Amino acid sequence: MRHTKFIEILWAAAPFYSWKDALFRRHIENCASCSQGLASREDARRVLIQKDEVGDLAGLWPAVKNGICGTPGGVSESRRIGRDVREGSRFLFQKTGLGWAAALAGLFLAFFATFWLVRYFEQVNGRGGGSIPTGINEQVQVHYINVGGEPAQTFVFQPYDSNIVIIWAGKTAEEK
Amino acid sequence: MNFDRDSGPAAACLTADPDGFEKIVDAHKASIMAAAINVLGNREDAEDACQEAFIQVFRHLDRYDPRKSLKNWILTILYRRCFDQLRKKRRFLSALYRVRMELPPETSAADPIPDKKGRLRAELLNHLNLKERTALTLWANEGFSGQEISEVLGCSPSTARVYLCKARKKLKTILERNP
Numbered sequence: 001m002r003h004t005k006f007i008e009i010l011w012a013a014a015p016f017y018s019w020k021d022a023l024f025r026r027h028i029e030n031c032a033s034c035s036q037g038l039a040s041r042e043d044a045r046r047v048l049i050q051k052d053e054v055g056d057l058a059g060l061w062p063a064v065k066n067g068i069c070g071t072p073g074g075v076s077e078s079r080r081i082g083r084d085v086r087e088g089s090r091f092l093f094q095k096t097g098l099g100w101a102a103a104l105a106g107l108f109l110a111f112f113a114t115f116w117l118v119r120y121f122e123q124v125n126g127r128g129g130g131s132i133p134t135g136i137n138e139q140v141q142v143h144y145i146n147v148g149g150e151p152a153q154t155f156v157f158q159p160y161d162s163n164i165v166i167i168w169a170g171k172t173a174e175e176k
Numbered sequence: 177m178n179f180d181r182d183s184g185p186a187a188a189c190l191t192a193d194p195d196g197f198e199k200i201v202d203a204h205k206a207s208i209m210a211a212a213i214n215v216l217g218n219r220e221d222a223e224d225a226c227q228e229a230f231i232q233v234f235r236h237l238d239r240y241d242p243r244k245s246l247k248n249w250i251l252t253i254l255y256r257r258c259f260d261q262l263r264k265k266r267r268f269l270s271a272l273y274r275v276r277m278e279l280p281p282e283t284s285a286a287d288p289i290p291d292k293k294g295r296l297r298a299e300l301l302n303h304l305n306l307k308e309r310t311a312l313t314l315w316a317n318e319g320f321s322g323q324e325i326s327e328v329l330g331c332s333p334s335t336a337r338v339y340l341c342k343a344r345k346k347l348k349t350i351l352e353r354n355p
Contacts, residue, residue: 021334025322028341039347044316047296047347049213051206051317060209060226061201067231068197 145169197234204250205230207318211251214313215258217301225261229254244327251318252328255310262306299350307331308343315340 028034145152147169155168208229212222232253233240240249304312307329314320314328326336 021322021332021337024334024337028337037348038341038344039351041316043351044312044344044347047293047300047351048313048316049210049297051210054206054209054213055219057205057209060205060223060230061198063223063227064201064230064234065198067227068234 140165140167142167147171197237200233200246201230204247207247208250208254210317211310211313212254212258214297214317215255215306215309216261217297221261221265225254225257229257232257245324247318248320248324248327251314252330255328258310259306296350296354299354300347303346303350304343307339308346311336311339312343312347 028038140156140158142154142156145154145167148171150172152169153172155166155170157166157168158164159166205226209222209226212225212229213219216222216225229250233250236253240246300309310329311325314325320328322333322337322340325340326333329336329339331339
């Protein structure tokens, strides 16, 4: 059994495609039991549509001609334009070496967009370095604010159940 | 000029002449259309595939190798068009199926009752895949050998013969079921 398996694997791996093909063909042509299980050419022809059964094909050539000559506004015209654009862009990128420049520009843009998005979401989620701590146990501390070169009156206000912190700095009233 | 069979040199010199190309279309349109109907199963899709195939043949006549059969080359292009057509159709039908799930079922009274050949062809379409249908059509209608079928399908001759064998076996089963 193991021996048979080994021969099967060897047979499948052997690169004798044309030989195997010839063996297969000869077997199908000569093996009576296999041939009996296959439909004949006449059977197939009885079921399949023949070329004298396809009917009127007068409309085919005008449609093909329209496609070849490119009827304005038709599908063929749009396809032709698409092909021209593809060929033009291929020439532009492959022949002039702009492909590398475009690829580098794309990579740079992708890097910049990723960097910007990460930074934006860090700020939104409050994990960024310049964000204001707004947790329950966190506090905003303002040491001093100068307005017009003088210390200002400062108010820190956080509305209830909100992440917003309002800092109000007003010029101190001048003493008379 | 004779365009019935391998018209390589003639085809190569007709690259820029649509009117000359008409002779090639006229010479091959019936057999190409029959092949397309057999592979795709309906005339509308077959007409589209034939039209696109001939347009592509005209556009790429410069790539045609005059040592090979023009008909085989056209059939190769047709097979690829049919493959694209079926892929598009499958995508469309899957979208349509989702829409139709919400609609009441259509009555089949308007549909004509197919004849025996039509029923057999419908079974053939259901049971044979695209490659098997193509192999069977080329073998039965065009008298192609395994080597020629393999050139159209883009596979090795032995693989083409396997497709053909499977198709013939399935056809035999269908014919035995519908005597």
